[in-house]
Amino acid sequence: MAQPPPIEEDDVLTSYFPNPPPFYKHFTPKNLDAFAQFKDQHNITDNASLTPTQLLELPTELRYLVPPAPPSPSAEYTVFGRPTKLTRLDDFPEVMGQIRQRLLRHPLAGPEVAEAIVLDWEYEQLYPSSSSSFSFADRQNYLFRFLRSIILSYIELLGIVAQEPTAAARDQKLKDILTLALNMHALVNEYRPHQARETLIGETERQVERKRKEVEGVREMSVRVREVLEGFERGGGGIREEKAAVVREVGEEERRVQRQREMWGVLDEVLGR
Amino acid sequence: MGDILTQIQDELDMLLHQMQSSFAYIRLQAPPSVPPGQPALTAHAEFEYKAQVERNPQNPPAAPPPIASPEQYRKDIAELSRDMVVKERQIELLIANLPGLENSEEEQVQRMKELEKELEALEGERLKALEDKERLVKMVEEKIIKAGKVGSG
Incomplete structure (x- = not known):
């Protein structure tokens, strides 16, 4: 449990909010993976708590990843500098x-x-x-x-x-x-x-909805991009043959410009959404 | 959704406060009702003021604000009552919109577990979709490079 620093009268206020507890820096993907691995090695399921010996085996930077046990209903702890209990x-x-x-x-x-x-x-x-x-x-x-x-x-x-x-x-x-x-x-x-x-349920429902939309959006886009690419392939092949026929008639520079225009058209189609 | 509960408590305190201030208004501002054929007595605030001046003639307290006219008084009372009824309606509306009335605690926990599972599954799908997206971007890039080579070659 994070203890708030004692309030001192002459403390100069430098920021509106206190800094987060320093151990938040240990929650890196690397550490989380290492912790998951450690759990796998010791056959720890998500809900079981660690024994003290297991806790000591952990490297120091991983110990912070173990959530502390919730306070007992009768234990006192401080919130906003005031002692309080779980059952208020x-x-x-x-x-x-x-x-x-x-x-x-x-x-x-x-x-x-x-x-x-x-x-x-x-x-x-x-x-x-x-x-x-x-x-x-x-x-x-x-x-x-x-x-x-x-x-x-x-x-x-x-x-x-x-x-x-x-x-x-x-x-x-x-x-x-x-x-x-x-x-x-x-x-x-x-x-x-x-x-x-109820608030938590509502918030989770919104999150589910948001993710679902994101996945759908990616799927739709992938279908469209594939279609465009296929069309481009076919069209590109045609142009290449055509080009071979007229290659002597069209100047080198002109051909390059035309090619670029086509490219831009396709790009617009793909990225323009 | 907002925090309806705190709103109810705040509005309830406000309602009680309105009741108190209505009483205070009546106490200080009520015009004297004179029975026919009797001399008019002073209103409460005026009476208090005079009593204080008598007790302390050297430095009399500030004169009380003038008593509202009977018409004004009636209007004010009507307004105070209307405000109070509006406040009561507001609280009723808030109570009527309390969240999750039909759910019991067990149902809520059940629903939360379902949602958690759904969320985890979706997160996997989302990561897959993101990979898909990356692949597509690479494909498009390759095509562009190829097309560029053809164009300039």
């Missing part, structure tokens, strides 16, 4: 607890208002958490429901404060909106791996 959503209850504490400590309205609003709010998950029976279409429906509920709650909240601005029902509605909005955020975040996979 696990600390969701923690974050919700922090929000609750903040709401308790800091009243919603500013200090100049005589009666500040303190919300005794607690997060509540409003959608089923088992992922097996909870399809992605269901998630979409839940998102729709939460969104419409937020709008409805807002209208209700308007009605409540119009009638009685300090009613307890107002606080309840505020809490409801907060819960609904955070549920939406949580749902959306749980959707992220799914979208990442």
Whole structure:
């Protein structure tokens, strides 16, 4: 795992992006071939990992070609200088607890208002958490429901404060909106791996399509070039015979010019596409 | 395709922000509604201002912006509400266009494996096609050289 360099305050910024890790230079075709050969020699399939002794047998420049094992789910590593874990959503209850504490400590309205609003709010998950029976279409429906509920709650909240601005029902509605909005955020975040996979699939499909077109293009061109060349051969033979007949009548220079013109014509046909 | 999920979250935050600012607008700008036969009271912002001036007569705070006229107020409220409904529609549209709703995770993995195989096969074909192309270019070159010799000979 590449560690980002520690951030120093007085570090002079010379480029916008840090340099790539130095081992990228080892990924040359020569090294890759050598590595594939090494794998063949030791009967290593693509998925099996190398044993430490095998790893030590490798020349230094090839060791970088062995991908490191993925971090264990509980191991911490740094991303953008912040420690993080593979399963990020696990600390969701923690974050919700922090929000609750903040709401308790800091009243919603500013200090100049005589009666500040303190919300005794607690997060509540409003959608089923088992992922097996909870399809992605269901998630979409839940998102729709939460969104419409937020709008409805807002209208209700308007009605409540119009009638009685300090009613307890107002606080309840505020809490409801907060819960609904955070549920939406949580749902959306749980959707992220799914979208990442979907994006990857879409990108691969585009790549397949592009390569297919390239292959087809080369094939079409090869057929055309062959046709042109065959035609040229036949035509060229004819011209040669003709030329023999008229060779004494046409001047040397004129014949050369004519020959070149034909050449250009054929070239245009081949390269002009 | 773009990142729909982040868009949903951004727009949702925006919607909540709109709700908050609508409340703030109503609170500060609502014109007083006067029951018939009663003297008009000041609007909230004006009242706050006067209270502050009384508390601190030496250096009074800056005068609040003038209260919107009832017509203007109604227009503004209509606009704020319209914006909010538009925002809600936007989010619904985004949710409706979430990618891969009909696929389960297993189906996705399956499809990814298929595509990988297809891609590898195509890569082989492509390399062959490239070789073909090279050969053709050489053929054409030879013809040109031959033709040039005939032409000049």
